[in-house]
Amino acid sequence: MSETPEELHYASSHEWARLEEDGTVTVGITDHAQDALGDIVYVELPDEEQQVEAGAEAGVVESVKAASDIYAPVTGVVIAANEVLEDAPERVNEDPYGDGWFFRIQPDDPGELEDLLDAAAYDEMCSEEE
């Protein structure tokens, strides 16, 4: 059974977003997504200072099974990418909501987070997919 922390926001494309105290937004993929993908072998992250748009492609995650695009959940500027994933992509499988984060965005409008799903709605969407 996969985990869906209450305090996060979720995109229907299986990213999670967390509003940090400093107003930035951390992005990763959900436990459900990493479980469906299987062992992750390679992650392509956006560059720092790259402008990203909500719903647009911002990276790629490759598992043993397939490649999947990663979409930015909010519009803004990338201020950090998780370089650990370059050598240790398996962190995404091991700790999708912690060490396995992908990138951090300085959002233009943090209010965009409210357009995303809450944990209950995301879980419901996943169970309908199955």
Add this chain to the structure above:
Amino acid sequence: MTSPLRTPLYDEHLAREARMVPFAGWSMPLHYGSQIAEHHAVRQGVGMFDVSHMRVFDAEGAGATDFLRTVFAGDVARLAAGRALYGVLLNENAGIIDDAIVYRTDGGYRVVSNAGTSERVHSWLLHHLGDDTRLQPRRDLAMLAVQGPRAIACLHEATGFDAAHLPRFAFAWHEGSMVARTGYTGEDGVEVLVPAVDAASLWRRLADAGAVPAGLGARDTLRLEAGLNLHGHDMDESTPPTAVGLGWTVAWGEDDAPVRRFIGRDALERQRRPDEVLRGIVLEGRGVMREGFAVTTERGEGTVTSGIFSPTLGYSIALARLPRGSKGACGVQIRSREVPGRIVRPPFLRSNE
């Protein structure tokens, strides 16, 4: 669609929380948690696979040898009892209907072929069968592959059978099971054809002796590192064996012997040096090559037929259909980028066999 078939080990897979997937009409384990961990278990210790979806046919009777010498491009007349031969079944155009292993038993032959082609192979064999040969599909058998540097010791501990004396591609009988020193991983090991009713108990004894259950995912990355083709991807009915690195499996016969008229021979005579051949590619940049990706070489364009991230090597490797004579540097189109690669001859790993 009918519900997928279950192997005699289905409940064992569920008990180990396997991720089950539909495969060639069967419900099969993709992995039991981590495909990469299973891959490493086979390279470093011992793993076991349920391959009961493979199809088994016994061919017996006075005409069995002539029958198999016609439908199989390898020459089974060379086989002593207790020995096996890897090779291909060809259509009239020399395209590969399937690859298979043929075992010479005391009473005839046993053919083990792929799940995905089983209907095609069965009807093809029946079509070419004479009155003096009986073909018996053996749906009463399960098949387990025990593979890895510790496979022989593990089998010994689990069953009391010591396969160490068996040469590669030889087999022996033990308590109603056929134990063959064959496999699809590039490692030492055995494949065991066991009565279906005994399969679960063998599986559990092997697990107790240290064999790590491994799924179809690890089976695919292991075979590709070993440079072994997968039918339906690296070869099919449009490719002659000479175009996919399997020319060596074809027995043309000695010059002074009568010509053996195996099916596809005439067409294959004309395709001894096809324009496209199967080669390996090692990716030198970041990313993962996948089936269908375009490849650019100095000799022209090609296509990836199987690609993976190699758990053992730590980078992406692939088999690709390339213009004959391609070598050296190439470029692989990975989505919007062209990533540099190098053309090599498989296998990608030095074998531990």
